[in-house]
Amino acid sequence: MSIELDLVPTGLMRAIDELALVDHHVHGAASRDLSRRAFEEMITESDRPVPEWMTQFDSQAGYAILRHCAPVLGLEPFCTPEEYLARRARLGTDEVNRRLLTASGIGHFLVETGYRGDEILGPSGMAELAGVPADEVVRLEAVAEQVAAAGCAADAFAERFAQALWERSRSARGLKSIAAYRCGLDFDPEPPSPEEVAQAAGRWLGSGDARLSDPVLVRHLIWAGIERGLPLQFHIGYGDPDVDLRRSDPLLLRGLIELAEPAGVPLLLLHCYPYQRHAGYLAHAYPNVYFDVGLGVSYTGARSAALVAESLEVAPFAKILFSSDAWGPAELHHLGALLWRRAMARVLGEFVAEGEWSMSQAIRVVSMVGAENARRVYDLGAGT
């Protein structure tokens, strides 16, 4: 599955290390100092308190932090959690964020702003901190919930949402749906009728529930997003316990993918763990489907090469992207990039060592997956 990094051809290793990545799906870094408890609760997708008989540092993500982030903070690799957190506190969040983001070598962030945005940096904060461009990706459900919070009649909902979406996404590079979290991906793929939308809006707006989870409305948001015409991201697979993993299999989107195909809007399947082979099949079969294995890479640490390898099976290389999906501690932004580089080096390095690929093919694929595909899909220009 993987080879020692010192066996990777120098030219390939250098190309990987020097590539300015486009992180096509990421959230902001935490802007406040974090207690040990808060830190541990942010290096897991679980939203439950950490049981007293364990620590989240005993995990692939925890070990990867102690191995790879410690040196960025001036510590030896494999320090203790206590040493790590003490050093982190002494440096302060701003300095920690700047060091970790800069060292990640990410050259462009597409920042999704719809989740607990008050605890983390926005696109401009990320751009300032990392010294590279940061654009926005707008979460459809967050826009709809803002429309509802502002007060809206049921039969005005569709139009108000369309207006709000247009305003919120004026300078955005993409949109995102978290249908997987709200109703599962096994929804009816057809666009709902205006009457159905108005009825569903009436039920929701009258319910007092701030959270949008009605499948009719979720579908309406997706189709309004397709009409808006920006690349549309979907949460797929692995996430916090709010997701039913069984109902977030990307194969459930087949009907929607086929109905949306004539619109020509790129559909980007995010994360996908453990369904990366399902996502790869969809990217192989349908011109409008793309995917990444972000999030899973950070959280599988020493095993991340296996995921990256599985993502490089049947999908054309023009359809695979890089993301970190980091949220909160800048360790996750750093690991997303660093572990992806190491995984690509190991997997493609092995293809080259085995005589299956040429080194120039490997370098070409690194560049496509790490930056070029995202630049083309999101129309980001040529990069630096």
Place this chain on the structure above:
Amino acid sequence: MSIELDLVPTGLMRAIDELALVDHHVHGAASRDLSRRAFEEMITESDRPVPEWMTQFDSQAGYAILRHCAPVLGLEPFCTPEEYLARRARLGTDEVNRRLLTASGIGHFLVETGYRGDEILGPSGMAELAGVPADEVVRLEAVAEQVAAAGCAADAFAERFAQALWERSRSARGLKSIAAYRCGLDFDPEPPSPEEVAQAAGRWLGSGDARLSDPVLVRHLIWAGIERGLPLQFHIGYGDPDVDLRRSDPLLLRGLIELAEPAGVPLLLLHCYPYQRHAGYLAHAYPNVYFDVGLGVSYTGARSAALVAESLEVAPFAKILFSSDAWGPAELHHLGALLWRRAMARVLGEFVAEGEWSMSQAIRVVSMVGAENARRVYDLGAGT
């Protein structure tokens, strides 16, 4: 997962290289010259036009062609697509086919003839070109569609189909069902009653649709095939977008497998990607189930050893077969065999290098999977 080929013990490598394979599920080679567009559209399972911003050569299958087929055509490995296609055109399709098929070392073809048969060679053409025996596998749905095209009353359909199947399969070695493409594998496993068949035939024959997709009729074809008594192949998993991958999981066939068990007819699960572990479980549990990982091997190229390795987990080795499932460009026939040999060398070579298997065990399994199991199941005699 795999080791360098030059670390594979010589005796094992030689046994693998010299084995005359039985390709138990393959289609004919393309008999006409191919434009670049036509060639690219045939080295993917997608039936969509290739988008202008990509080329199918940027894929595992594309890189495998440039690596492994180029030398067979007298080029250096890792030439450009342009060089490859120019050389291919200069040699001409007949010469290209002969070189690639001969170099594949396939010793016996079982050719499934039911898909776009006018564009490709039939069994006799394959036998002539490759200089080895080629027998036929008959697609049930194609026979039924021929019966319908010839004109048939609804209540005569079952008998007419039985006659046609018998005639078409007189010298065939096996039958095949593409239920996965036509109605998904989540059909009622019971044989339909004669009344149900006549009613469904009436609906279909009156519909004007040449394509058989009614689940009642698909089930009837399968049960008629079981009654015919030849080994029965099933498309499973990965294929073109016409298949709903979620509904082509082999575990959906459990009911049918159990109902068919008393008949003693071998059921052969084809391709199976990404469900090879599910197929292996069924082959472990049920005496009448066999499987292969063809198609997936060609299309995953440098990653094909991972698939082959996953196929060698819980299934008894007497239940695993080799196929290429190639259709069209003879590159796919060549890669199906060559990548399988390399994958077996890497995977079994690693078992031996790790001290887990003896070399003679590894050689035994290569011979079983590559040829002997198919010779036994399809009653092909001892081979050369």
Place this chain on the structure above:
Amino acid sequence: MSIELDLVPTGLMRAIDELALVDHHVHGAASRDLSRRAFEEMITESDRPVPEWMTQFDSQAGYAILRHCAPVLGLEPFCTPEEYLARRARLGTDEVNRRLLTASGIGHFLVETGYRGDEILGPSGMAELAGVPADEVVRLEAVAEQVAAAGCAADAFAERFAQALWERSRSARGLKSIAAYRCGLDFDPEPPSPEEVAQAAGRWLGSGDARLSDPVLVRHLIWAGIERGLPLQFHIGYGDPDVDLRRSDPLLLRGLIELAEPAGVPLLLLHCYPYQRHAGYLAHAYPNVYFDVGLGVSYTGARSAALVAESLEVAPFAKILFSSDAWGPAELHHLGALLWRRAMARVLGEFVAEGEWSMSQAIRVVSMVGAENARRVYDLGAGT
């Protein structure tokens, strides 16, 4: 995926070899001599007769026996099945059992007694033979079937079952449900009402069927087990053909896991193949979920490192356990432990060799997964 064992750092290899494992889910060793037919039928999960054209020795489990158990019986590795079985018969079952169990290095057995208990040793027999403690895990369905066999009115069933469970589990360390075998895991997760239980008990007790498979009763047993408060094991995934693998995906338990969370009872997902990544996700998301990859390890032999590696992805290391799930021939107990040790050595040895983990982290995880987690969950004390 894995490295040569002689490349594993000495300290890690020694820690793995010397660890006294806690086998948290195992059955008794066969207490009678076994014919070749009986032996072959016990080294597979299939309950079908072995077809005449194959032998179960041609499988990963078979090759692992000839490789790893032969030396324990005083034979060369890679002997023939005939040599192996002759030697086994000459030594006699008692001596074979003692050698294989002792050499396994298992330090504590949790023996599940509910399956064909008359053919195998119970906890005291296992303790005597291996010279280490053996405690019991009680199968819920077996207790209920004993209640029914003893005669019971429908409206007394719930109370009688509660009494019997309490009595049977007085000194037990855990309980087990085989819902996956009896009704599939896609059952309604809510506890049934007393009226529903009484009605379902009436249907069952009046049916003359000794086997409990009614989903209402299965659910009642599970909830009674949660109320009993002992750690609760669930059969997941791979098993004999009696299980519908598609309906034994652990993701189907999500509703139950969430409903049971407040009770604080550990839920332990057993085996899980090929759903080990799904199980790892649940163990990541929910504090009350644990899992192992037992059974799959023995039956995948030379491929078992791949399974173990996949189990070490997103789950916190405090949530992963070791089991053999052996039943019958003591070869399976031996292989469960031996192959797990070799797999951990290869997988963690590679993490260390690649510079991703420190050796002390690797040793810590071996100890947690192999023994400490089970000692904590089942309250077994500190061990020797």
